[in-house]
Amino acid sequence: MIALSAALHMNEFSxxxxxxxxxxxxxxxxxxxxxxxxxxxxxxQDRVYNLAYRMLRNHEDAEDLTxxxxxxxxxxxxxxxxxxxxGAYITRVTxxxxxxxxxxxxxxxxxxxxxxxxxxxxxxxxxxxxxxxRAAVSELAPKYQLAITAFYLEGRSYEEAAYAxxxxxxxxxxxLYRARAMLRQTVSDLAGEGKEKAR
Amino acid sequence: MKCVRALSLIQLFLDANLTDVVAEELRTxxxxxxxxxxEYAALRNVDCALAGEPLVDPPSALARTIARRAAARQLTAxxxxxxxxxxxxxxxxxxxxxxxxxxxxxxLLTSVADLHLSPAMTAAGVAAVIATGLAxxxxxxxxxxx
Numbered sequence: 001m002i003a004l005s006a007a008l009h010m011n012e013f014s015x016x017x018x019x020x021x022x023x024x025x026x027x028x029x030x031x032x033x034x035x036x037x038x039x040x041x042x043x044x045q046d047r048v049y050n051l052a053y054r055m056l057r058n059h060e061d062a063e064d065l066t067x068x069x070x071x072x073x074x075x076x077x078x079x080x081x082x083x084x085x086x087g088a089y090i091t092r093v094t095x096x097x098x099x100x101x102x103x104x105x106x107x108x109x110x111x112x113x114x115x116x117x118x119x120x121x122x123x124x125x126x127x128x129x130x131x132x133x134r135a136a137v138s139e140l141a142p143k144y145q146l147a148i149t150a151f152y153l154e155g156r157s158y159e160e161a162a163y164a165x166x167x168x169x170x171x172x173x174x175x176l177y178r179a180r181a182m183l184r185q186t187v188s189d190l191a192g193e194g195k196e197k198a199r
Numbered sequence: 200m201k202c203v204r205a206l207s208l209i210q211l212f213l214d215a216n217l218t219d220v221v222a223e224e225l226r227t228x229x230x231x232x233x234x235x236x237x238e239y240a241a242l243r244n245v246d247c248a249l250a251g252e253p254l255v256d257p258p259s260a261l262a263r264t265i266a267r268r269a270a271a272r273q274l275t276a277x278x279x280x281x282x283x284x285x286x287x288x289x290x291x292x293x294x295x296x297x298x299x300x301x302x303x304x305x306x307l308l309t310s311v312a313d314l315h316l317s318p319a320m321t322a323a324g325v326a327a328v329i330a331t332g333l334a335x336x337x338x339x340x341x342x343x344x345x
Contacts, residue, residue: 032270032273034266034267034269034270035266037265037266037269037270038262038263038265038266041261041262041265041266042262045257045261045262045265046254046256046257049255049256049257049261050254050255053255054252059255062255062257063257063258063261066257066261066265067261067264067265067268070265070269071265071268071269071272074269074272074273075272129244129245129248130248130251130252133245133248133249133252134252137249148249152249152250152252156214156250158214158216173211176210177210180210180242180245180246180249183245183249184238184241184242184245187241187244187245188241
């Protein structure tokens with residue numbers, strides 16, 4: 001858990017120590033240097049792809065959304081005021097895209113993944129509880145899904161997750177509180193069903 | 200501490216977002232209250248499972264693909280930046296420039312006729328004027344395209 005958070009965390013909110021590098025990269029990318037933008041993508045792609053994947057639960061959709069997010073960031077690089085906030089800005093663009101993607105998908109009633117199906121998606125080191133939770137998270141409203149996903153991807157930091165989502169810390173805490181309460185209820189319901197089946 | 204308050208603090212406790220004093224009060228309550236400690240255990244399980252969700256690797260060529268698409272989009276954007284009316288204006292300006300350079304060339308030729316230049320020098324002068332006009336024309340056109 002710590003490794004996961006730390007790996008993602010190192011990428012961005014610790015950029016204060018490498019301001020010049022980030023600024024230099026952004027400046028070169030603004031001038032149209034493709035290698036600079038590729039480097040920016042490399043630095044942030046893990047977080048963006050994982051956020052998209054956790055929200056959409058589909059590799060193809062996650063890849064498409066990641067591409068679209070970075071292309072939007074590229075087009076708005078000239079309007080970015082604080083280069084140091086690039087990572088948070090990228091996350092925010094991704095989060096907004098995830099929400100509109102999910103809304104569109106639900107509206108069209110396209111293959112919204114069946115929770116039972118989601119729970120069966122294998123992942124290395126996966127526990128039964130994680131599988132159940134994954135299914136339960138996908139059932140939450142997008143804003144709660146996003147709060148949960150961003151919070152854990154951003155190294156359990158209220159401030160960073162809230163900043164990335166463009167909401168106040170207080171709002172994030174409220175969403176997290178409600179989301180985890182719902183998840184806790186779902187998990188205990190599932191556990192209860194499991195016990196009944198076992199009988 | 201009462202159960203209602205304890206239950207409202209459990210998540211903040213899991214996030215290490217309580218002061219030491221309040222955290223200690225909560226710990227004491229959890230040690231003595233079965234219902235709250237059960238709730239704490241359930242929420243801790245949820246928290247650990249969410250935090251332990253494994254990462255997935257993005258496709259290896261993703262960064263390169265995105266950079267290529269960005270470069271292509273940038274090229275298109277530059278072309279789109281020049282609206283049709285501006286291109287027409289640019290073309291008109293180029294034509295005027297070419298005409299003006301021709302006019303200047305002819306004027307120069309008539310004014311230097313009295314100098315009795317050799318045919319080779321005259322031809323070189325005409326070629327230089329035309330080349331200048333063409334250069335202005337082509338550079339403006341190139342600028343309009345890119």
